[in-house]
Amino acid sequence: MSALLDVAGVTRAFDGRTVVDGVSFSVAAGEAVALIGPNGAGKTTCFNIIGGQLAADAGRVRLDGRDVLGLRPGRLARRGVGRTFQTAAAFPSLGVRANVQAALLARRGGTLDPVRAARRRHRAEADALLARVGLSALADRPAGVLAYGDLKRLDLALALAAGPRLLLMDEPTAGTAPDERHALMALVDGLVRDDGLAVLFTEHDMDVVFGHAHRVVVLADGRAVASGLPERVRLDPTVRAVYLGGDSADAAEPSSRYPESPPA
Secondary structure (H helix, E strand, C coil): CCEEEEEEEEEEEECCEEEEEEEEEEEECCCEEEEECCCCCCHHHHHHHHCCCCCCCEEEEEECCEECCCCCHHHHHHHCEEEECCCCCCCCCCEHHHHHHHHHHHHHCCCCCHHHHHHHCCHHHHHHHHHHCCCHHHCCCEHHHCCHHHHHHHHHHHHHCCCCCEEEEECCCCCCCHHHHHHHHHHHHHHHHHHCCEEEEECCCHHHHHHHCCEEEEEECCEEEEEECHHHHHHCHHHHHHHCCCHHHHCCCCHHHCCCCCCC
8 A cells, every 4th residue: 555644764852852763654545553652652742743733853754745744733734634632622612513514614714703604504514524423413512511432523523524634643532431432443443444544543542552553653762663563563572571661661751842732
């Protein structure tokens, strides 16, 4: 499969400490790749470089053969990159359907105030997206009253409203119950399989990683130490050593330097 996303030699340092050190991997259309590693491995920094929240010191990021390194999230969204966040970016006082309508309006650039105009436009398309993520019955409820698992589904619908070819998912199942985790990832499996979406996700739950990723990339101390099919990565002695408590798990990434915010 040819790569939709191609990451090559990406490097970033903070205060003289290299946090991401020459990381390279790819994601093809119709493929889900998990980017994993212990705390301090560099995965959040790498993820934010790809998503445009953080600049790289060196390396290359290409989307469908075009250089996108350094583009801000809004421009990446227009190139076909969607993203979900650990904390959903919904408007809590707005209805679930209206949230999706606002995202559709923002994608099309048809109004300066998509929130105010949301309830009047793109209702059918919004309902189709809600049906896809299993939220049809909650369409008229304010987003602020949703259970956390349903809020994660809404976040996925908002990302899909941008019509992405590549979906970046940052800890998609964090804070959800075990049954909700696999139900959410089953939705993602369908998007990958049926729509040919390329998905890159970070995740701490290894059952989710090995149950839903086609390939796994493992970072430790800022470097990619393993990459391949889930079962092969699971048995890799270096990966087993990393997850048995290597020194790399003790260093925290300087997350305060790159606050995560939804794409503009």
